[in-house]
Amino acid sequence: MVESIGDSLDRALESAFTRRPPQSAQAQMKYLVKQLKGTRAVAQALGISQRTVERYVKGQLKRPRQDLRGRMERExxxxxxxxxxxxxxxxxxxxDGLIVSTRARFGFTAAPGTTDDARIRDITQALPPQFADRLFTAKEHGATEQQLQQIAAEGLAQMYFRANNTRAHGLGVEFTDVEHIDIEL
Known part of the structure; x- marks a missing residue:
């Protein structure tokens, strides 16, 4: 499974939690009912019946199926x-900015007569705050994974390949075939 930048941003924010989220199915369901203000809204969000939600809240059901457990945890x-x-x-x-660790295919376009074929690279690079802001803002506004990749590629191009724009001016970087990406705060 290829990881997405959006999921990695969510995991990075989860690392800032000061308390653990509810762990049991009953506690998670009670929390969701409180947050969504009713069992009907929770049932719609999880794709289950309202009666099933009520049974989890009362403690009559305790072990959700694996797919439902995953949806509950995400919500x-x-x-x-x-x-x-x-x-x-x-x-x-x-x-603070972000730290991006990735294994992906990077290719380049540069001045005529120079080229570097795309190849898989492992890169860990700190990105400045403006790229963190752009990534979080784009994600909040419903950006596609491709758009998030483009922002990350611009940040990696500036900081890693062009050394904060002190060398390799005009170097264009392509960021494709993401095998792994991990973002930390």
Whole structure:
């Protein structure tokens, strides 16, 4: 399974949590009912019946199927500690930036007569706050994975390949075939 930049951004924000999210199915369901203000909304969000939600809340059901367990965990984490998540985004976008570790195919376009064929590279690079801001803003506004990759490629091109624009001016970088990507705050 190829990892997405959007998922990696979510995991990076989860690392800022100060408390663990609810672990049991009953606690997760109670949390979702409280956040979504009712069992009907939770049932729609999870793709299950309202009665099933009620049975988890009462503790009559305890072990969800694996696919439902995954959906419940994702929905809880999406809503868990919104202020902590917002502070982490703000700090990354204003002062700290991000660290991107990736294994992907990088190719280049440069001045006529020079070329470098695309090849798989392992790169770990700190990106400045403006790229963190662009990535989080784009994700919030529903950017596609391709658009997020383009922003990450611009950041890696500037910081890694052009050494913060001190060399290799005009070098265009293509970022494709992402095998692995991990983003940290």
């Amino acid at each position: 809880v984490k999406k809503r868990w500690q919104p202020q902590v998540r917002a502070k982490a985004k703000q700090k990354a976008a204003s002062t």
